[in-house]
Every structure is written in structure tokens, then in C-alpha cells.
Amino acid sequence: MYPGITLFHLTIPSYWVMALIGAILSFLFVHIRKRKFHIPGDDVTHIFLFCVVGGIIGAKLLHLLVALPNMLAHLDVMNTQPDLWTDYFLNGFVFYGGVIGGFLFALWYCKRYRIYFLEACDLFTPILPFFHIFGRIGCFLAGCCYGIPSSWGFIYPHETVTRLPLPLIEAACNIMILMILLLFEKYCSPRGYHLPFYGILYGITRFVLEFFRGDSARGICLLSTSQWISIAVVLGSVIWMIWNTKRLERIKQQ
Template identity: 30%
Template sequence: MLEYPQIDPILLSIGPLAIRWYGLMYVIGFAAAYWLVLIQARRFSWKQLLSHMDNLNLALILGVILGGRLGYVIFYNPLYYLHHPGEILATWSGGMSFHGGCIGVVLAGFWYCRKRKLDFWKAADLYVATVPVGLFWGRIGNFINGELYGRVTSVPWAMVFPDGGSLPRHPSQLYEAFLEGIVLFLLLWSLKARPWNKSLKNWPHGTLLALFLCGYGCCRFLVEFFREPDAQLGFILMHLSMGQLLSSFMILAGGILYIGRKRAATR
């Protein structure tokens, strides 16, 4: 068994102001994504996107935050927030859903691109290849907070988490950081140029978004077998967690989008 590193979730305090590791992970993730998208936009000489990046990024950040919070409220704790509606927007109290954030960022991106006459599918290709970087740092933040820990186990690398009782558990946050972050990034980043290659007609814009949806869904579905289900929900259907149920819909959506973009390219 490994010893869980006791890291203070608060990195720095200045009077009433507290800078938390988790918040810093979000900042690092957004900054890294911005830089990587900028590199790609310049490489592919997409000047129209370059002129809109700051405003588009603001829309996407708002989409992630609002979608992530509302997703948590709806998917994971609807009864509580039905009786405490004043806490729905209290993001500082914890509770964010990746699947909700994914829906929020896609809708925000689609809205902005349509409003500014940008090609949504091209923009999605550039951005989605950078998303795993943010996922990696987000899961590291979860690990530092000692939250979203895994199920009880006897594997040699198990850890006893501060809020997880006295039994050793899977460090499932690190599993997710590896699969959703490193593995998925290497896959998408290695394929990022393919939709821009006009000779590859079987790789239309939007294909990377479809691959991301399928890839993340598969990674998350797998890790959920090692992650402790949410206490207020437990298992939902046939011993599947809410995360697995949502990931199944995500994989289905990715498959439908993949087929749809392929068919659109042949018309």
C-alpha cells in the first residue's frame, strides 16, 4: 500500500483570499489549451479564428462552468437542489459534472461559431485535440483534494484517502489522468492534421470531435469500474454507475457523429 500524500488543498492564502490547487489546475488547463489551439490555428493559417479566439474562449469557459454545474445538479443530485434552488449556482461548494461541461462547451461553441460565421466543425477539431490536457490537470486537482477516490482494493498501489474511511482504495483519479489525459491526448494530437489534409476525404472536419466523444466515453466507462460510485446515487442500472450511463450515451453520440460526418463528406 502507498501512503497518500497529504497536500493542503489551499496553495496560498492572503487574508480572506485563498488560492486552491484545484482552481490552479483549471487555470493551467485553460492556458495550455489556449496555447495549443493558437499553435494549430497559426499552423493551418486560419486567420478568421485567430481574430475571434479571445471571445470564443470566453464563451467556451462559461459553457464549461455553467454546463458542468447544471450537469451535476441534474444528473447527480436533482432532489437536493430541487429543495435548495438557491445553491444551484454555488460552484464554490463543489459539484461539477464533466458530461454536463461537455454539453455546455459544445453548445457554447456552436452558438458562437454560428453567430460569427465560423466553421464549427473546423474549430471543434482544433479545440478537442487540446481538451485532454485540461482533463489531466483536473484529475490531478481531484487527487490533491482527495475526492472522487476509487473502490476498496488490496492492490499494492492502493491508498487510504482522508475522506474515504480506513480501508485502502484505488487512486482512480490517477487512472483517469492517465487514460483521459495522456492516452487520449497522444491519440488526438497525432491525428490533428488529418482533417486539414484535402487528400484525405475520409477524414472530414468534425471527425476528431467524434473520436474524442468515443475515446473519452470508453476511458471513463472503464475507470468507473474502479471508482467509488457517488454516495447519493450508488449504482443506477445493472450495476452501472451514473458516470458509465452518461459515458454510454457519449459513445453513442460520438458514433452517430462519426457516421454523419463521413456521409456529409461524400455528398
Template identity: 30%
Template sequence: MDTLVYWWQHLPSRMDPVLFSVGGFAIRWYGLMYIIAFAVVYLLTRYRISNEKLPYSTSFTGDALTWAMVGVLVGGRLGYLLFYSFPEFISNPLGSIIPLNFSGGCTFSGIAGMSYHGGVIGVIIAIWLFARSRSTGFLTTIDLFIPALPLGYLFGRLGNFINGELYGRVTDAAVGMYFPLAPGSGLRHPSQLYEAFFEGVVLFLLLWSVKQRSPYPGFLSGLYLFGYGFVRFFIEYVREPDAHLGFVLMGLSMGQVLCVAMMIAGAGILWYCRTLPGPKK
């Protein structure tokens, strides 16, 4: 038993974020997890279209997810800069967005920092633009992908865990782990795994079980926004706040403040969409 506990607690130090390298170019697990996440959402959505006999073409899913991918990257990065690193954005707007370093040539500097909440906003805007370009309903389009979204998100959090980032607060519980990138030497909650389970697996099971009983367009989107905000709000109590921000409002982290906004938005969507004219199930 002691051997198993020791293995668990020291697991983060045994994981290499780099999958393999070719010359000076490294393939990282985190990037691979993004690809897997989009593939999972793509395959599950295609399954929905086929199994539920939904009126979408074979290219619709891939085209919509291409727009969504751009929304995730742009929204996630801008959201991080605006919500978590605004001074960096103000001091160097272009350099903080474009992952290139022009000092002494032109090199890829990488993207350091992505915001989930910013990514959600980016996806919403991207799908809205896509729906307009295809003359399809925005709410029905985004509801098509929502049930599969949490399972894709699961892999993003596993990528955070392998990177050893977004770790939890210090704990005495046996479930704690030693994260090499964390300050100090204490055990910390593996909050990435908590998020992977509740925001990924649990929300997926909930949304997938009710997807065919959705009473009106927008129901699944509102339920997802509220559900994600709800579980993430409580997980934030064991997740380490960003060091440069700490607690920003009444003892709440920035993540919790954004989750409250997310729950309000989700509840608002559920109420508003219910009042729209049209057929209800």
C-alpha cells in the first residue's frame, strides 16, 4: 500500500511533457491532447447526426469545428491576457498575441497561457459567424456539438496534468501529489484530475443522456454553461489561484468570478430560449 501511495504522490515528476522531439522541434502531450479533443468531438457529433438522423451534410461537422478551433485558440489566448495577464497585454499587445520572437531573428516562442472562459467566448463567436455563413440556426448549431464537448475537454485537462500546471492547493490528504513546478515541497490537490472527471466525464454523461430530450433550441447550451460553471466554482476551492492575481473579489479567485458569470449566462439562456416562439417538446 505504501508503495502505491508513493507512486501516486510522485507521479507528476515521472511524466515528461514532451512526447518526442525531431531535431529542435518538440511534440508535446498538451498539443496532442488538443488534437484528440477535437477528434472526439468530431466523431461523437458525426455519430449523433447519423444515429439521430439529423439534417446535416457530411462536411458540416468538420467545417464547423474548423471555425471553432480558431475560436478556441484566439479566444483562449485573448481571454487569458484580458482576465489573467492584462498588464502584459497592455505593455506588448502584438507580442503577447503572436507566438513569435523577433529579437535577433524570428523564432517561435510558444503560447504561454490560455483561458477556458475566453475559449468559450471565442467558440460562441466563431459558431455564430459560421451559422450565419451557412444560414443555419445558431442555437441548433451549437446545441449539436454541446453534448460531446465535455468529453473533448477531458483530454485538455489531462494535458494540463501531464504538463504539471494548474495544480491544486496544499493538502495533507493522501490523494495529494508533489508537483515539481509548484512552489514549496508540500502535497497538492491534483485539481486537473478533479476537473477532468467532473467537468469532463460527469457533464458528458449528463448532457449525452438528455440530448434527445432537449425541449427547445439553446437548452443544451444553457445547461452546459450552468453545469460547467457550477462544478468548476467548487473545484476552484482546491485549485491554486494564479500567483500574480490571488483572490480578486470577496475571497474568490478569478476563475470563480468567471464561473459565477458563466452560471448567470447559462441560467439566462435557459430562461430566454424557453420564451422564444417555436415548437417545444
């Protein structure tokens, strides 16, 4: 693992380095994609920035919400060790929270400036798995989100057993999801289906992968928080697809 990268005597967390690389390449990717859509370049940039801000806020808030029971259970210890408070507030982000936050911020921008939201969703959806590839590589370098003990894999910091490199497996899954989305867009993609299609693909993938997570319990009723969110995402995506299909049928009849 490489939790930190040292540049000019300054150590930067590997996760943030990968997140920054992913964000820069995602910005370039979305501007290459905009040629196929009817959204002005300035608005594409603004929506991207809103997604970044909303994503960071949402990812942090959901992390704090998930960590709240543990924080309350160890409140006496945390009050004697202020560094623990700093660690909770500066480190730890939940991907689903980032997606929700970015979605809400983008929705507000599109409503405020009269941008066709479904087209914006179609434009930006492939950016999600694209950025997530770099995010999961960052997780691997940081030594977090590791998998269950396995006969093959890596020995993580502070561990004595070999564990599945689950972040790398999820990065590979995101590559496949990205390729499927691009093929879907090229050959059979009416307007408004990109985001729910991604929601179904990633929701199912994440639900399965969570069974192989090896870090501490992060949920209730035998399922992790991310698994419960995955179920909601898949159901919501199916409802979105049904709604969009009926919407397109009404347009054809007019």
C-alpha cells in the first residue's frame, strides 16, 4: 500500500491524488462528450463543478451518518483524543452519498438555469464509473475498503492475513460498466435512460461486492448501508425507466 505520495517534501494522501487525477480527466472526458449533446460548454463546466461540490458534501455527510453510532458509542474516548474528531471529519467518504449530493446539486442548477435535466443526466452518467475507477484505485493505495481473508490478494497495513483487493476488483467492474454504458449509448439509447441503466448496473454490482468486504460491519439487519442503498437505487432506477418509457410513448402519440 502507498497511503501517501511525497512530492517536494510534502506528503499527500494517495486517495486525494487519485481523486484529483480522476476529477481532471473526468472534466476533459465530459467536455469531449458534450459534442453529442445540446448543452452549452459553460453550463457543462458549471454543472460539473456543482457535481463536484455536491459530491464532496454528500459523500462526507453520509460517511458521518454511517459513523454516527460508532462515534456516540466511543464519545468518552473521542473527547480525550481530539485527533479522532479530526479524522472523522477530514477522512472518509461514501460514494453513494457523493452520487446523491452531485445529483441534487446538478438538478438545482438545471432547474435554475433551464437546462434539460434528462439530457444533462445522459451527458454526465458515464463520468460516474469513469471517476470511480480512480477513486477505487485510491482506496487500494490508502489501504481501506479491503476484502475478506483470501488465499490470494494482498496483506494490508496492520493486517497479518492476505485479503481480497476489493477496491481493484470494483475498479475493474467500473471499467466494464463504463464500456457497457458507452455501447448502450451508441447502439440503443433513447433520451433519459443513461442514469437509471447505470443505477441498475452499479447497484447490483455493489450489492454483490459488499458481501466480500472485510472491514467492520457498516449496516443493519445483515446488510451493509451500501447494500440497502443499492436496493433503493435499483428499485428507483426501474421506476425511472418505466416512467421514461411512458413519457416517450406520450411524446410519440402527440
